[in-house]
Amino acid sequence: MNFTKMHGLGNDFIVVAGETQLPDNAAQLAEQLCNRFFGIGADGLVYILPSEQADFRMRIINSDGSEAEQCGNAIRCVAKYVYDNGLTNKESLTIETLGAGVQAVQLTVENGKVEKVRVNMGQPILEGLKVPTTIDANPVIGQSIEVDGREFKFTAVSMGNPHCVIYVDDAVNFDLATWGPKLEVHPLFPRKINVEFVTVRSKDFTDMRVWERGAGPTLACGTGACATVVASVLNGLTDRTATVSLKGGDLLIEWDEATNFVFMTGPAAEVFRGTV
Numbered sequence: 001m002n003f004t005k006m007h008g009l010g011n012d013f014i015v016v017a018g019e020t021q022l023p024d025n026a027a028q029l030a031e032q033l034c035n036r037f038f039g040i041g042a043d044g045l046v047y048i049l050p051s052e053q054a055d056f057r058m059r060i061i062n063s064d065g066s067e068a069e070q071c072g073n074a075i076r077c078v079a080k081y082v083y084d085n086g087l088t089n090k091e092s093l094t095i096e097t098l099g100a101g102v103q104a105v106q107l108t109v110e111n112g113k114v115e116k117v118r119v120n121m122g123q124p125i126l127e128g129l130k131v132p133t134t135i136d137a138n139p140v141i142g143q144s145i146e147v148d149g150r151e152f153k154f155t156a157v158s159m160g161n162p163h164c165v166i167y168v169d170d171a172v173n174f175d176l177a178t179w180g181p182k183l184e185v186h187p188l189f190p191r192k193i194n195v196e197f198v199t200v201r202s203k204d205f206t207d208m209r210v211w212e213r214g215a216g217p218t219l220a221c222g223t224g225a226c227a228t229v230v231a232s233v234l235n236g237l238t239d240r241t242a243t244v245s246l247k248g249g250d251l252l253i254e255w256d257e258a259t260n261f262v263f264m265t266g267p268a269a270e271v272f273r274g275t276v
């Protein structure tokens with residue numbers, strides 16, 4: 001199997017094109033190939049597949065073998081892959097995902113290669129039971145959750161995949177490894193959850209560190225950055241356009257008031273190619 005190793009702000013993926021459907025052993029392949037000691041090493045395994053509704057279809061398997069409904073950093077990598085490798089010559093195209101349907105993607109091309117991608121990440125889902133959480137509220141804001149005697153307040157947002165956004169004093173130095181895994185599997189979240197710890201620095205700038213469902217601590221999370229801005233607007237903390245600063249770099253997020261669409265702009269990079 002030929003693959004291309006790519007990343008979006010250090011959130012890294014093994015990208016596979018040429019298949020017509022997800023292989024039956026995709027979960028096992030993801031666990032094996034994403035292993036950073038015995039495999040290639042990555043946060044996820046991404047398949048580029050044909051689509052009847054869009055130019056391409058993306059399916060993403062986390063490093064633990066679970067399939068995610070959506071992935072912001074990966075969709076930018078897919079957009080770069082299909083253009084750079086001549087699968088399309090369009091600079092405005094559509095990519096279908098499990099959790100957000102057909103998404104419009106705008107490429108910034110320099111010297112024939114995609115450098116930056118702007119993605120319509122769809123509309124946030126705020127009904128608590130649809131994120132999903134076990135909480136019947138719309139939206140779920142400032143909800144208490146307790147793990148090991150410590151109480152957190154969270155806001156729940158789905159971008160097709162589930163997120164809980166928690167505001168802390170110092171996200172950059174927050175003890176992600178202790179609290180992330182406990183929250184990921186909390187019974188309030190029937191399909192587990194991605195956890196974003198956020199410190200708002202100004203009306204258009206936040207620090208965010210993420211513990212991802214099925215992947216653990218990653219350097220960046222595109223859907224998590226979208227959820228961060230949506231939650232911050234709902235909590236009156238930022239404007240609808242804001243930069244989310246992650247360990248791997250910055251993403252520009254715009255939650256458009258007229259359409260309710262969330263737009264994410266950021267880079268994508270190819271690192272190496274190989275065969276397994």
Ligand SMILES: N[C@H](CCC[C@H](N)C(=O)O)C(=O)O
Binds near residue numbers: 068161162214
């Ligand atoms: N681990 C996530 C999928 C990847 C999301 C993240 N890498 C992004 O860029 O959006 C989940 O299970 O929902």
